[in-house]
Amino acid sequence: MVIMDDYGKFETAWCPGCGNFGILKAIKQALVDLDRSPDEVLIASGIGQSSKLPHYLRCNTFNGLHGRSLPPATGAKVANHELTVLAVTGDGDCYGEGGNHFLHTVRRNPDITMIVHDNQIYGLTKGQASPTSEIGMKTKVQTHGVFNMPLNPLSLAISLDCSFVSRGYAGNIPHLTKLIEKAIQHKGLSLVDVLQPCVSFNKLNTFKWYSERVYDIEEPGYELNDRVKAFEKSLEWGDRIPLGIFYVNEKPSFEEHIEVLESGPLYKNIPKTELVNKLIDGFI
Amino acid sequence: MATQLVKGNTAAVIGALYAGCDCYFGYPITPASEILQEASKYFPMLGRKFVQAESEEAAINMVYGAASAGHRVMTASSGPGISLKQEGISYLAGAELPCVIVDIMRAGPGLGNIGPEQGDYSQVVKGGGHGNYKNIVLAPNSVQEMCDMVIKGFELAFKYRNPVVVLADGVLGQMVESLQFPEVSVKPEIDTSWAVSGTPQTRENLVTSIFLDFNQLEEFNYEIQEKYETIEEEEVDYEDYMARDASIILVSYGISSRICRSAVDQARKEGINVGLFRPKTLFPFPKKELKEIAGSKECTFVSVEMSNGQMLEDIRLAIECSRPTSLVYRMGGNLITMDQVLERIREIAAGEE
Ligand SMILES: Cc1ncc(C[n+]2csc(CCOP(=O)(O)OP(=O)(O)O)c2C)c(N)n1
Ligand code: SF4
Numbered sequence: 001m002v003i004m005d006d007y008g009k010f011e012t013a014w015c016p017g018c019g020n021f022g023i024l025k026a027i028k029q030a031l032v033d034l035d036r037s038p039d040e041v042l043i044a045s046g047i048g049q050s051s052k053l054p055h056y057l058r059c060n061t062f063n064g065l066h067g068r069s070l071p072p073a074t075g076a077k078v079a080n081h082e083l084t085v086l087a088v089t090g091d092g093d094c095y096g097e098g099g100n101h102f103l104h105t106v107r108r109n110p111d112i113t114m115i116v117h118d119n120q121i122y123g124l125t126k127g128q129a130s131p132t133s134e135i136g137m138k139t140k141v142q143t144h145g146v147f148n149m150p151l152n153p154l155s156l157a158i159s160l161d162c163s164f165v166s167r168g169y170a171g172n173i174p175h176l177t178k179l180i181e182k183a184i185q186h187k188g189l190s191l192v193d194v195l196q197p198c199v200s201f202n203k204l205n206t207f208k209w210y211s212e213r214v215y216d217i218e219e220p221g222y223e224l225n226d227r228v229k230a231f232e233k234s235l236e237w238g239d240r241i242p243l244g245i246f247y248v249n250e251k252p253s254f255e256e257h258i259e260v261l262e263s264g265p266l267y268k269n270i271p272k273t274e275l276v277n278k279l280i281d282g283f284i
Numbered sequence: 285m286a287t288q289l290v291k292g293n294t295a296a297v298i299g300a301l302y303a304g305c306d307c308y309f310g311y312p313i314t315p316a317s318e319i320l321q322e323a324s325k326y327f328p329m330l331g332r333k334f335v336q337a338e339s340e341e342a343a344i345n346m347v348y349g350a351a352s353a354g355h356r357v358m359t360a361s362s363g364p365g366i367s368l369k370q371e372g373i374s375y376l377a378g379a380e381l382p383c384v385i386v387d388i389m390r391a392g393p394g395l396g397n398i399g400p401e402q403g404d405y406s407q408v409v410k411g412g413g414h415g416n417y418k419n420i421v422l423a424p425n426s427v428q429e430m431c432d433m434v435i436k437g438f439e440l441a442f443k444y445r446n447p448v449v450v451l452a453d454g455v456l457g458q459m460v461e462s463l464q465f466p467e468v469s470v471k472p473e474i475d476t477s478w479a480v481s482g483t484p485q486t487r488e489n490l491v492t493s494i495f496l497d498f499n500q501l502e503e504f505n506y507e508i509q510e511k512y513e514t515i516e517e518e519e520v521d522y523e524d525y526m527a528r529d530a531s532i533i534l535v536s537y538g539i540s541s542r543i544c545r546s547a548v549d550q551a552r553k554e555g556i557n558v559g560l561f562r563p564k565t566l567f568p569f570p571k572k573e574l575k576e577i578a579g580s581k582e583c584t585f586v587s588v589e590m591s592n593g594q595m596l597e598d599i600r601l602a603i604e605c606s607r608p609t610s611l612v613y614r615m616g617g618n619l620i621t622m623d624q625v626l627e628r629i630r631e632i633a634a635g636e637e
């Protein structure tokens with residue numbers, strides 16, 4: 001049986017009180033609850049405060065380029081689809097610099113769980129607006145306030161027919177843990193956008209601000225596979241902010257389209273040299 | 285003229301404002317983010333344009349767009365961000381567009397760290413993107429030059445219709461020194477002879493890097509090579525600190541050249557005949573001048589750089605390997621120390637080579 005200690009204990013470089021601690025705890029708890037041992041898990045990340053998370057877990061980790069958590073996660077999943085693959089990223093990393101990868105990973109639908117630490121700011125570079133920063137928010141670069149429309153990750157994902165779309169909150173760890181568990185169990189790409197207070201640079205979207213607004217989406221009659229209803233729900237933002245699973249569409253994952261993977265992951269499936277030789281013979 | 289204590293990164297923005305730069309496109313990255321921040325503060329204040337882009341590729345392509353329209357445009361970044369800008373820089377060079385790119389180098393390869401290094405030398409001086417092109421590269425070594433070389437950069441960018449890179453590093457960006465503000469401020473004006481600004485005068489102009497006809501593209505390639513030759517003849521700039529009469533010549537640019545200068549002073553006190561040759565332009569590289577020095581007497585050259593011999597190659601080419609050369613270097617975000625340089629000087633002086 002897997003226990004929390006298996007995932008290790010580490011000093012972190014995060015600010016005291018940061019929402020990232022809640023997300024780390026929830027991810028760890030979810031992996032333990034699902035009895036996934038560290039050697040079965042790969043966490044890929046980009047660059048940002050959020051993307052430091054793999055450094056604080058004892059499992060297979062990959063800390064890559066800014067904006068590029070998803071392509072290496074996809075590569076690793078293709079190489080060994082028996083791994084539980086998580087991509088940990090930030091709002092700037094995933095929706096800005098790596099926005100293109102987000103769109104195309106949703107289309108491809110690999111069995112990866114995306115956890116986006118959405119603090120509505122660039123934390124690591126000390127507080128510039130991110131793609132999800134609110135209109136009017138002042139920063140040291142947006143001195144007159146943000147005027148670009150914030151990106152709505154959930155609406156975007158639903159419009160692209162992402163196979164699992166959800167939102168969690170770093171201030172509600174038990175809820176977030178359950179959400180991550182379901183996201184990991186889901187076969188296909190699952191998005192968990194996590195509201196994450198950045199106590200140092202985002203003075204607008206604080207723990208208090210979020211706590212006063214969030215509520216659980218689970219209500220009788222909410223159908224998880226109703227895309228239009230889910231889209232409508234995803235537009236709700238302001239005085240009330242829904243949390244939970246918005247949309248699920250079970251469909252074949254990327255790996256399932258790759259025939260060669262049917263007989264097991266690539267590392268067990270060393271290509272047969274006879275086949276290569278036969279092909280070469282055909283050339284000469 | 286007014287003098288004030290400012291940071292190197294701020295000085296670059298002051299230079300841009302005096303040079304008539306009217307568009308800034310950037311994306312945050314340490315240790316260059318302050319340029320973005322300062323630009324975001326001053327550009328709108330003066331009715332100029334500022335955009336924080338969604339990525340470095342977006343920023344450099346915004347530069348492409350605004351430069352095509354004839355504006356005086358700047359962007360800045362650091363190592364990983366400059367790598368991403370390379371696709372756009374190749375297109376800017378191919379379309380012969382002026383712009384200034386400031387690179388506040390950090391340590392690599394890959395993500396590396398935010399410490400100072402000079403490891404971008406090759407990617408910036410040798411082109412970096414695809415195709416037969418060159419950037420003009422200026423290398424400041426003080427806060428004053430951070431400002432002055434951005435101004436000079438705009439001058440050269442427009443004179444030759446070519447991208448100019450101001451190649452600095454994390455220390456120069458953070459360093460606070462007194463800055464003497466420029467005497468004159470350039471009024472941005474659009475050159476209607478080539479720009480496409482949507483006016484009747486510029487209707488016939490075409491900005492492009494596409495030449496589907498092989499012969500036409502070949503001809504264009506020859507033309508830009510001629511331009512680079514002219515730049516090599518006319519625009520070389522360097523500082524000679526007792527190098528002409530020295531038998532040991534340190535060659536160094538940027539922050540390491542300041543450490544070298546102290547080492548030269550110390551070694552001279554010890555009676556060692558050493559000097560410093562500091563290229564202020566890395567392309568054009570002061571080839572002729574180094575060759576002259578090499579030909580004038582017995583001497584040895586030492587490349588002092590915070591990279592793995594990237595400039596050393598150019599020194600050897602310049603002097604046609606006619607004299608001994610060696611390398612004093614450090615990488616990974618740590619500064620070269622004066623002792624490190626002195627040690628090498630003493631070794632050479634003692635004939636331990
Ligand atoms: C190519 C490149 N560009 C820029 C950076 C600088 N950079 C590092 S993290 C980051 C943004 C981080 O924002 P986000 O993804 O929201 O993460 P957070 O720190 O807020 O968790 C930036 C711009 C970089 N490391 N590499
Ligand atoms: S800067 Fe913000 S996101 Fe980063 S560790 Fe500190 S509080 Fe957390």
Ligand SMILES: [Mg+2]
Nearest residue numbers: 090091121123
């Ligand atoms: Mg963020």
